Amino acid sequence: MGKRIGILGGTFDPPHIGHLIIADEILQAFRLEEVRFMPNHLPPHKKKDTDSTDADRLNMLRLATQDHPFFKIETIELERKGISYTYDTMRLLKAREPDAEFFFIIGADMAEYLPKWHKIDELVKLVQFIVVNRPGHRMETDYPVKKVNIPDISISSSVIRAKIEKGESVRYLLPRPVWEYIKEKGLYGSR
Numbered sequence: 021m022g023k024r025i026g027i028l029g030g031t032f033d034p035p036h037i038g039h040l041i042i043a044d045e046i047l048q049a050f051r052l053e054e055v056r057f058m059p060n061h062l063p064p065h066k067k068k069d070t071d072s073t074d075a076d077r078l079n080m081l082r083l084a085t086q087d088h089p090f091f092k093i094e095t096i097e098l099e100r101k102g103i104s105y106t107y108d109t110m111r112l113l114k115a116r117e118p119d120a121e122f123f124f125i126i127g128a129d130m131a132e133y134l135p136k137w138h139k140i141d142e143l144v145k146l147v148q149f150i151v152v153n154r155p156g157h158r159m160e161t162d163y164p165v166k167k168v169n170i171p172d173i174s175i176s177s178s179v180i181r182a183k184i185e186k187g188e189s190v191r192y193l194l195p196r197p198v199w200e201y202i203k204e205k206g207l208y209g210s211r
């Protein structure tokens with residue numbers, strides 16, 4: 021039997037404790053051997069309008085995941101450049117690791133959007149999608165996904181950026197080393 025690998029794709033601008041909770045819940049629920057956090061280069065569906073670089077997002081992800089033995093980082097989309105279509109990525113990962121079983125983890129906001137994903141009909145044959153609940157979104161989709169209920173997390177990267185910009189506390193929304201990094205680099209208007 022091949023390795024059971026979870027992939028949590030995202031923009032991670034910045035990574036927050038919601039991402040860590042999701043990965044940990046799914047790691048256990050599906051008895052995965054690892055969860056790879058996979059930062060995209062150019063997200064297919066949203067414009068990047070923040071001051072962080074690819075290197076910043078990768079550094080923050082390293083800091084966020086460093087103390088969990090089964091959390092890894094997949095840099096394939098950063099290396100490939102261009103628009104990070106998940107179908108293209110998963111084709112490449114499957115070719116590299118033909119025996120592995122891939123579980124692609126998404127929040128309910130992304131499940132609503134699945135019909136618009138690039139080559140979604142082929143992608144659902146390559147990976148098992150796992151959808152987790154997210155406040156304000158429905159988990160309903162016609163695609164063959166596994167739905168998992170986790171504790172509701174009302175945290176998003178965009179709300180964190182807005183709070184930082186306004187000078188409000190984000191102390192418990194991010195791992196401490198990520199917050200230290202943001203302050204040191206002056207990201208998201210933190211200076």
Ligand SMILES: Nc1ncnc2c1ncn2[C@@H]1O[C@H](COP(=O)(O)OP(=O)(O)OP(=O)(O)O)[C@@H](O)[C@H]1O
Binds near residue numbers: 028029152
């Ligand atoms: N609080 C949350 N609850 C459930 N899923 C989440 C949550 N935060 C992020 N996710 C999921 O994690 C993945 C990566 O998310 P992403 O890096 O875009 O963070 P985000 O908080 O959604 O960012 P933004 O607010 O900028 O859209 C996506 O599949 C997203 O649906």
Ligand SMILES: O=C(O)c1ccc[n+]([C@@H]2O[C@H](COP(=O)([O-])O)[C@@H](O)[C@H]2O)c1
Binds near residue numbers: 063064126130136137
């Ligand atoms: O391939 C697509 O068409 C596609 C459309 C929307 C989102 N995705 C991927 O879904 C993951 C979550 O996206 P996001 O924006 O919530 O970070 C991330 O890996 C994106 O690249 C992929």
